[in-house]
Amino acid sequence: MTPGLPPPGPTGIGTSAATLAETSRPARAVAALYCPTAVRTHPALAQQVQHRLHQWADSLGLPPQAIAGHGQLAVLTHPDTDDPARLTTAAQLLAVGKLIEAAAPPPPNPPGPAPVLVQALDIALQEIYDACDTPHTARHPTPAPSPVTSDQPALRSALAALSALPASPYQLDRVRRAYQALAAATPTGSGPHPPWEHLSHAHINAYSPALTALDAIEGYELSPAAAAHPDLQRTQHLAALAAALLQDLAHPAPTGLTAAIARADRLGTPAATRRAAAIHDDTMHAFHHHATELAATADPATGRYLAALWTWLGGHHTFHTAP
Template identity: 30%
Template structure:
């Protein structure tokens, strides 16, 4: 990496157009032509209303790459891993219908390697298992009184605790970590991250995931106290409890590294969090019908808006869609500004990756079986 990629070069402004932005460099496994198409963000037309979901048209980029055979290959590899680690027992057909392999293919269009894409699918499956079994779905054993304890152990699965002495504490911890399939999946996932990422990238993945666990615990407090948060409070928490931990894999799966100084740079952080918020507000809209079923009751932005404003659910859905669109517009404006002012090919590629991630995320939500209702 040249010196431009390592530092922000204070006071130096260089327009991206003057750099002659080239297509993404080849990753370690090589990329197909689909990756080259994402060199610049495409215009973001408002999408057509979703297929039978009741979600209004949203302003969102379309998917950059749709390669169904690649998605199917990743999905089959994921199912083998799910069987091995033991999450979602007896639900392999449901996991197949969720199609996390297709999700990985859609959100990482600069990678054609199914082994690297499997990492994104494992991230989705492991974190959705945390959500289902620990936080939201009483039908699978979640209990709000236990959320904090369970997420503390989940943190340990991602970031090992080192216990010393001859009293058997390390062995007792290991027994717990190997007896709970959710913890087994998390540890298997982070071990695979370490196989592709630098130590700094692994640390970033851990940090963003544990921060999500903190927000999950806070949301459990709302359910325990039967409190409906203010809209601003919900949105602030949801920014962290979003797809942000999955987005941290953008450069890992792409085969490059966004320098830590750039990832943590406040304007870059703002762009990342805008994209993360957009991803989860979209999720709230698509998951609303399923989460209204008995035993889940997680709610979402439309429910919080309806409670605060005293409006109808339909009105709250459209207000939520409008908020999503504002987030995407704000992200795209930040994307344009950062690309024009910071001369870093790694940053340009990361920002393009966030843009592509939003498009793939929308396509997956519109087609996955995860949010199919029992009705």
């Protein structure tokens, strides 16, 4: 079995939700989720990467919050490299993804009908499991206008840094297309845009570009056939969805999943948190299942990529549980 993919743990929806019966505090909720933890910490390296990020953000006029903590996040999620340049590029790609997601207009106040959010997440999971496509594919076949496009300075700069690692033209194209898909999935215009639209389309895709770049960041390359394989795409999309759901639990917001479930089902915050945790765990179990099956027959590069997805999720988990 590929290193980094341990045997599957307990199965079933909501494995960790039972441990949340007495708390709704985000840190406790996230710590109890079915998810690995980081395999390395390196505060000095994280500080070095963060310093580089500040220089990059200043040169582009980006707000400090666009890169807050991203140096630490890059170090936690990429344990296979100690190269500050590679880690800085990884952090830049994460920052651009969040900038695109944040470009969506705010939802109306009060938010729109929450039940549609739960339905949209069900559809997203169904499409990932069965159709091997991201949820936006059928709805947005052509990238829509977005405040962050391939001509936007932050994305152009991040792609240039990726090219300098070096990354192949095919790797760059994969990452560029992931950003175009994210921009296409991000609601634009004057609205109103209910919160389910933002979460079910843009938010669950916000991590896809960074995960698409894993092989380039860590110095190897998936073959075009492997990268385009429906089973690998499904596995990657599940990892991206799990990361987005974990972030929602770590940073509850009125437009997030927990709040939407609370409104839809008239639940208190603790019960809604348990249900959101169950959705996350179901997604992680599905990811683990698909990744383990693929790893059994994978070529070396694909096996390394699957292991990197697992360790990336562990670093992301640790980042959101750190004090």
